[in-house]
Each structure stands twice: as C-alpha cells, then as structure tokens.
Amino acid sequence: MLKRGSVAVLDDGRYWTFDGIERESDDYSDAVAHIADLTAVPAADLQAALRRYVTVDDYEAPNIHVVVEGDQDFDLEYLPYSPVSFTLVDNRLVMDLDVNFDESPEDGETLRITQRVAPLLDRKRMSLISEEQDSSDDGRWWNVKLRLGVSIRGKNVGLIAHDGLEVVALLNATAGQLMQSNVIDLLRSGFAGALVGQPEGDWLEVKREHYDLRSEAGQIKLARAVSQFANARDGGLVIVGFATKKYAGQDLINAATPTPPDPAIRRRYVQVLQNRIYPPPDDLRVEVIAGSDGDFTLIEIPPQPEELKPFLVYGAVIEGRVNNTFVSIVERRDDEGIPMSIAGIHSTLAVGRALLRRGHLPD
Numbered sequence: 001m002l003k004r005g006s007v008a009v010l011d012d013g014r015y016w017t018f019d020g021i022e023r024e025s026d027d028y029s030d031a032v033a034h035i036a037d038l039t040a041v042p043a044a045d046l047q048a049a050l051r052r053y054v055t056v057d058d059y060e061a062p063n064i065h066v067v068v069e070g071d072q073d074f075d076l077e078y079l080p081y082s083p084v085s086f087t088l089v090d091n092r093l094v095m096d097l098d099v100n101f102d103e104s105p106e107d108g109e110t111l112r113i114t115q116r117v118a119p120l121l122d123r124k125r126m127s128l129i130s131e132e133q134d135s136s137d138d139g140r141w142w143n144v145k146l147r148l149g150v151s152i153r154g155k156n157v158g159l160i161a162h163d164g165l166e167v168v169a170l171l172n173a174t175a176g177q178l179m180q181s182n183v184i185d186l187l188r189s190g191f192a193g194a195l196v197g198q199p200e201g202d203w204l205e206v207k208r209e210h211y212d213l214r215s216e217a218g219q220i221k222l223a224r225a226v227s228q229f230a231n232a233r234d235g236g237l238v239i240v241g242f243a244t245k246k247y248a249g250q251d252l253i254n255a256a257t258p259t260p261p262d263p264a265i266r267r268r269y270v271q272v273l274q275n276r277i278y279p280p281p282d283d284l285r286v287e288v289i290a291g292s293d294g295d296f297t298l299i300e301i302p303p304q305p306e307e308l309k310p311f312l313v314y315g316a317v318i319e320g321r322v323n324n325t326f327v328s329i330v331e332r333r334d335d336e337g338i339p340m341s342i343a344g345i346h347s348t349l350a351v352g353r354a355l356l357r358r359g360h361l362p363d
Contacts, residue, residue, distance in 0.1 A: 002049065002052055002053060003042070003049075004045055004048035004049040004051075004052055004353070005041075005042060005048060005049070006018065006020075006040065006041045006042065006045045007020045007041060007045045007046050007048075007049035008049070009049060009052075009053055011020075011027070012059075013031070013053065013059065013062060016031045016032050016033070016064075016175065018037040018038055018041050018157075019037060019038075019040045021033075021034075021037045021072075021326075022089045023037070023063075023076060024025050030062055030063045030064075030065060031034050031062050032064070032065045032066075032067060032075075032076050032081070033063045033064060033065070033066060033067070033076075033297045034066075034067045034068075034070075034072045034076060035066050035067065035068045035082075035162070036072035036157055036158070037072065037158075038066070038156065038157035038161060039156055039157075039159075040156060040158075041156055041157045041158070042152075042155070042157075043093060043150070043152035043155045043157050043225065044098070044152050044153075044162055046064070046086065046093060046157050046300075047088070047092065047093035047152060047353050048063075050062075050087070050088040051088065051091060051094065052109075054088060057203035060069035061087050061088035061089070062087065062293060063085045063086070063087050063096070064085055064086040064087065064162045065081040065082075065084075065085045065134030066081070066084045066085060066086070066164075067080070067081060067082060068161075068165065070086075074119040075088055079274070082161075082165065083097050083098050083099050083164075083165075083168045084096070084097060084161055084164040084165060084168070085098070086157070089129070089147070091142070092149070093150060093165050094129060094147055094149055094150065095126075095148045095150050095160060095161075096145065096146070096147050096148075096149075097144075097145070097146040097147075097148065097164055097167060097168055098143070098144075098145050098167055099135070099144045099145075099146075100141040100142070100143050100144075100173070101141065101142040101143075101144070101172075102141070102142075104135055104142040105142065107127055107222050110133045111142070112186075113131055113133070113144060113146070113171070114128060114131065116170065116171065116174055117146075117167055117170060117171065118197070118289075119196060119197020119198070119252075120166065120167055120170055120193075120194055120197055121148070121167070121195065122153075122197070123154065123162045123193075123196055123197065124166075124167075125151040126148045126149060126150050126151070126163065126167075127148065127149040127152075128146065128147075128148060128149075129147040129148060129149050129283060130146070130147040131144070131145070131147075132144070132145040133145075141304055142185070144171065146248050147327055148167075150163075152255055155244055155302055163189075166191050166193055166194050167194075169186060169189060169191035169194050170186070170191070173185055173186050173194070174216060175354055178198060178239055178339060179343055180203055180234075180236070180300070182202075182233070183195065183204065183237060183239075184237070184300065186297065187239070187289045187296055187298060188289055190201070190291065190292070192241070192242075192256050192258070192296060195242065195253050195254050195256070196253050196254060196255060196256060197252060197253065197254075198240075198252065198253050199250050199251065199252050199253070200250075200251040200252075200253070201245060202232065202236070202332055202333070203229065203232070203234055203236035203237060203332075203356070204232075204236060204239070205228075205229075205236070205237070205238050205239075206235050206238075206239045206240070206241070206242035206243075206244060206253060207225075207238070207240045207241075207242070208240075208242065208243040208257045209240065209257065210227050210240055210257060210259055210265065210297070211225075211240070211272075213268045213269070216315060216322040216324070217317050217322055219272045219275075219276055219315075220276065220313060220316065220322065221243045221276050221317075222238075222270065222272055222273070222276070222306070223273060223276035223277050223313045223314070223315075224313050224328065224330045225238050225299075225305045226238055226273055226277060226281070226284070226299055226301055227277050227281075227311040227312070227329075227330050228264035228330040228332040228345060229301040229332055230281040230284075230301050230304050230309075230311040231304075231308075231310050231311050231329065231330065231331050231332070232303075232331070232332045233303065234303055235300075235301045235303045235304065236251065236301050236332065237299065237300055237301070238298075238299040238301070239259055239296060239297070239298050239299070240259060240296065241256060241258045241259055241294070241295065241296035241297065242256055242257060242296075243255040243256075243257050254293075256293075258291045258293050258294025258295055258296055259292070259294050259295050259296075259297070260293050260294055260295070261294065262295070265295075265297060266286050266288050266297070267288070268305070269286045269297065269299065270286050273286070273299075273313070276313060276314050276315065277310055277311055277312070277313060277314070278311070278312050278314060279311065281301055281304055281308070281311060282302070282305065282308065283299045283301070284299070284301055284302075285298075285299070286298070286299050288300075310329045311329070312327045312329060313325075313327060313328045313329070313330065314327060314329070316328050
C-alpha cells in the first residue's frame with residue numbers, strides 16, 4: 001500500500017482511498033471519487049500521493065475523476081463523471097475541465113474562453129495552462145478542454161473541485177454571451193461567485209446591501225433603480241448581494257456580499273415598488289435566492305409594453321430632502337440611471353397628445 005496523508009493507493013492503483021473511503025477503479029489509468037470524499041482531503045496529500053505513485057511504481061499519472069451526482073454512499077460505477085478531474089503534470093497537481101456545448105461557433109472560429117474566465121480564475125488563484133476546442137466526432141457537440149494550475153496551500157480537494165464547477169457554470173451560462181437569463185441561472189444554481197469580475201451594464205445593477213426601505217429616500221432609490229429598466233427597451237435586473245469597484249471607468253462586480261436571511265424582505269420590496277412606481281410594471285418579479293452564506297434579492301424587470309411608458313417614480317430627493325410632490329423619470333444609459341431630460345419629457349407628452357387628438361402618430 002502506498003499512503004500519503006489522507007490518500008492511499010492499493011493493488012497498484014486498482015483501489016484508492018480518500019480520507020478512509022475506498023473507491024475501486026476498473027481502469028488503472030483512472031480513479032474516481034465523489035466530491036464528498038474530498039472535502040477533508042488536503043490538496044497537498046493528493047499531490048504527494050500522485051507523485052509517489054508515478055515515482056515508485058513508474059506509472060503514468062492517473063486521472064482522478066470527480067462525481068457530484070447522487071449520494072456519497074452510492075456505487076460510483078453507475079454515476080456519470082462531472083466535468084472536473086485531477087492529475088499530475090510536471091510534478092504538480094492540476095485540474096482538468098471537460099465541457100460540452102450544444103452549439104458550435106461559426107466556421108473557423110472558437111469560443112472566447114480566456115477572456116470569459118480570467119476574472120474568476122484570478123480570484124480563485126488558478127491559472128490557465130492550456131485550452132483545446134474542437135467539435136465532437138459526431139459533430140453534435142462543441143468540446144472545450146481546459147487545464148488549470150491550482151493553488152493547493154491550505155486548500156482541500158473538494159473546495160478546488162467546487163471552484164472548477166464554478167468555472168464550468170460560468171462557461172455554460174455564457175456560451176454565447178452573458179445575458180439576463182444566464183445571471184439568474186447562476187444565482188439559482190448556487191454559483192453567484194462566478195459573476196465576480198463581470199461588469200454592470202445597460203441591463204444589470206447590483207447593490208452591496210439592502211436599500212433602506214424604512215426611509216422615504218431609500219424607497220425612492222429602489223424605485224429609481226427599478227423604473228430605469230422598466231423604461232429601457234430590454235428590461236433588466238437589480239440584484240442585492242454584490243459589491244462593485246470602478247475599473248477604467250466601468251463598475252465591475254468585485255465581491256459577493258449575500259445578506260442575512262429575512263423572511264419579510266420580499267414583501268417589503270414588493271410594497272415599496274407598488275407604492276412608488278406608476279404605472280405598475282408588467283410581470284415584475286421579486287425573488288429571494290438562498291445561498292450558502294446568505295441571501296441574494298433579485299428583482300427581474302422584463303421588457304415593458306411601449307404604451308405603458310414612461311414609468312414614473314413618486315417622490316424625489318432634492319438636496320438631501322425628500323419631496324413627495326415631485327415625480328421623476330429615469331432612463332438607463334450604460335451602467336448608470338439618468339433622469340430624462342426636459343426635452344425628452346416634452347417630446348413624450350407631445351407624442352401622446354398628438355395620438356389622442358388625431359388617433360394616429362404624425363408622419
């Protein structure tokens with residue numbers, strides 16, 4: 001038996017044990033572990049065991065495939081591998097990701113993987129060693145293989161595998177480009193951290209902590225944030241639970257900041273939006289998404305019928321004071337909410353009056 005810390009190899013690689021849990025492999029070039037097996041296995045132990053295995057027994061480094069489906073007690077023979085595996089390259093532990101996409105890029109092109117994952121890799125202290133892209137043999141899939149260098153100091157293998165799954169989630173969500181539906185999918189699937197490094201833009205605004213719904217000023221700020229997307233062509237998302245930092249003039253998400261659970265928070269948001277925006281936006285949805293470290297509050301504003309626009313915010317904050325006799329119309333431009341100009345308000349009113357008077361818009 002070959003043993004290094006919490007990892008042991010028996011029968012020349014036929015059996016591997018991770019923190020005392022034994023797994024059998026039918027292929028000596030591969031081993032398999034459930035991600036739950038690896039949560040207490042230091043990455044340094046796995047690296048040391050692989051080094052010992054290839055040095056003493058003169059074998060090639062095996063692939064340690066990670067299974068995430070099912071329970072830890074299941075027979076892993078009947079469960080599919082996840083896209084994540086580990087091996088040894090140049091005497092160092094590396095992580096391989098093998099991802100398939102339903103759609104292929106245009107002929108002669110490849111997916112822009114490096115730019116997409118760079119912020120997440122940097123945050124997780126991982127590096128891109130190599131990247132391969134190609135069509136599957138039958139042409140049904142577009143396959144991407146990434147080999148990542150990982151930092152093992154003080155980390156367990158389960159945590160690194162989860163980081164790899166987060167990269168996979170980001171790739172799956174942004175196979176074309178980051179869209180509103182992708183962001184919602186990442187939040188609901190527990191990979192909110194994959195959004196770190198992504199920019200705010202003409203359909204996304206995030207906030208570190210909850211709006212102060214007890215104050216009228218806080219209520220107006222929330223209503224302005226939502227109404228700007230209701231007035232936009234494509235709608236948008238407001239998410240509470242992320243911090244931003246300005247880089248080169250653009251606000252980028254730099255941290256996930258989930259908020260403590262509050263069973264009443266959704267009702268408060270809904271009530272404020274009902275009271276502060278007129279007319280009420282169609283199909284507006286407020287959703288609280290629970291994460292492992294707290295909650296994210298998602299406000300989804302779908303594209304609105306043109307005949308409902310503009311959406312007005314009841315009340316305004318002027319020189320730090322709330323004045324409820326004012327209304328405001330806010331539009332989204334790039335990553336900022338901008339009050340509609342007086343010329344824009346006049347043209348909107350003029351078009352509406354012409355339509356009422358003539359029954360059609362002027363040529």
